[in-house]
Amino acid sequence: xxxxxxxxxxxxxxxxxxxxxxxxxxxxxxxxxxxxxxxxxxxxxxxxxxxxxxxxxxxxxxxxxxxxxxxxxxxxxxxxxxxxxxxxxxxxxxxxxxxxxxxxxxxxxxxxxxxxxxxxxxxxxxxxxxxxxxxxxxxxx
Amino acid sequence: xxxxxxxxxxxxxxxxxxxxxxxxxxxxxxxxxxxxxxxxxxxxxxxxxxxxxxxxxxxxxxxxxxxxxxxxxxxxxxxxxxxxxxxxxxxxxxxxxxxxxxxxxxxxxxxxxxxxxxxxxxxxxxxxxxxxxxxxxxxxxxxxxxxxxxxxxxxxxxxxxxxxxxxxxxxxxxxxxxxxxxxxxxxxxxx
Numbered sequence: 001x002x003x004x005x006x007x008x009x010x011x012x013x014x015x016x017x018x019x020x021x022x023x024x025x026x027x028x029x030x031x032x033x034x035x036x037x038x039x040x041x042x043x044x045x046x047x048x049x050x051x052x053x054x055x056x057x058x059x060x061x062x063x064x065x066x067x068x069x070x071x072x073x074x075x076x077x078x079x080x081x082x083x084x085x086x087x088x089x090x091x092x093x094x095x096x097x098x099x100x101x102x103x104x105x106x107x108x109x110x111x112x113x114x115x116x117x118x119x120x121x122x123x124x125x126x127x128x129x130x131x132x133x134x135x136x137x138x139x140x141x
Numbered sequence: 142x143x144x145x146x147x148x149x150x151x152x153x154x155x156x157x158x159x160x161x162x163x164x165x166x167x168x169x170x171x172x173x174x175x176x177x178x179x180x181x182x183x184x185x186x187x188x189x190x191x192x193x194x195x196x197x198x199x200x201x202x203x204x205x206x207x208x209x210x211x212x213x214x215x216x217x218x219x220x221x222x223x224x225x226x227x228x229x230x231x232x233x234x235x236x237x238x239x240x241x242x243x244x245x246x247x248x249x250x251x252x253x254x255x256x257x258x259x260x261x262x263x264x265x266x267x268x269x270x271x272x273x274x275x276x277x278x279x280x281x282x283x284x285x286x287x288x289x290x291x292x293x294x295x296x297x298x299x300x301x302x303x304x305x306x307x308x309x310x311x312x313x314x315x316x317x318x319x320x321x322x323x324x325x326x327x328x329x330x331x332x
Contacts, residue, residue, distance in 0.1 A: 012315060012322070018264070024192075026176055026196060038168075
C-alpha cells in the first residue's frame, strides 16, 4: 500500500465516521413506546417480587417485634381469664405488696393469731373439751 | 473475547432475563439496539415516522420471541437486522418504489456555523451519492461495517457469506468509494 493509498484510507475512515455520527437518533418518545411494549409483553416477574421484599424488610422487622410482644401479652391475658382476670390478679398483687410493706394493725394481729405456738398451747376453745366429754368423746381425740 | 462477541453473549443473557420477567434487561436491549434498527430503517426508507414504526415493530418481535430464544443459534443484533430489513422491504414494496440515497433527506446538523454546515452537508451528500453508486452487496457490507458497527463475522452471518468474502467486499467497496471521491477532494473540504 502506497502512502497515497494510506492517506485516502484515513480520509475515507474519517468521512464514514462523520457520516455515521450524523445518523439520526431515535426520539425518546420512540424509546418510551418500545419500553411500554416490553413491559406489556413481559411475563409475570419472578425477579421483581423478591426485589420488593428487602426494601420492606426493615419496617416489617420493627413491626414484627412489636407485634410479637403484643401477641404474647394477649396470650398471657387469655391464660389469666381475660382482662378482668388480669385486673383482679393485678389488684391482688398490689394488695400483697401493700400488706407486705405497710400492713395495717388488724392484718398484723391476724398474723399473730396464726402464730403456731399460740395455736398449740393457748387454744381459746378450752371449754369445748367439757362439752366434748359430755358427748362421750375423749378430749385427746 | 472481542467486544462484538461479548456483546452478543450479553444480549442473549439479557433476553433470557427479560423472558423470565426482568424488565430492566429490556431497557438495556432497547438502548443498545433501537438506534441501530432505527438508523438502518431510516437509511432504507428515508422517512423518520416510517423508520420509527419499523424499529418499534422489530423490537416488538424481539419481545415476542424472547421466551423461545435459543442462545447460540443466532445473535440478537443479526436477528434484529434481518427483521428490520424485511420490514423495510415490505414497506418499500407497498410504496411501489425504492428510495435512492440522493432522495434521502439530509441528516440534521445543529452546528452553529453556517459555513461549516454547508461544507458538511455537501460532503455528506457527495458521500451518500458515492455510496449509492456502489454495487448493492458492497454497499450493504459497507453500511453494516461503518454505520451499524458490526464485526466481519456478524456481517458474514447476515449476508450468508464467508468472512473472507466480507473482507473482499469491503475492500472493493472502499476502493470504489476512494475512486469516486478522488475527484471530489476539494468539494469534500479537503482541497
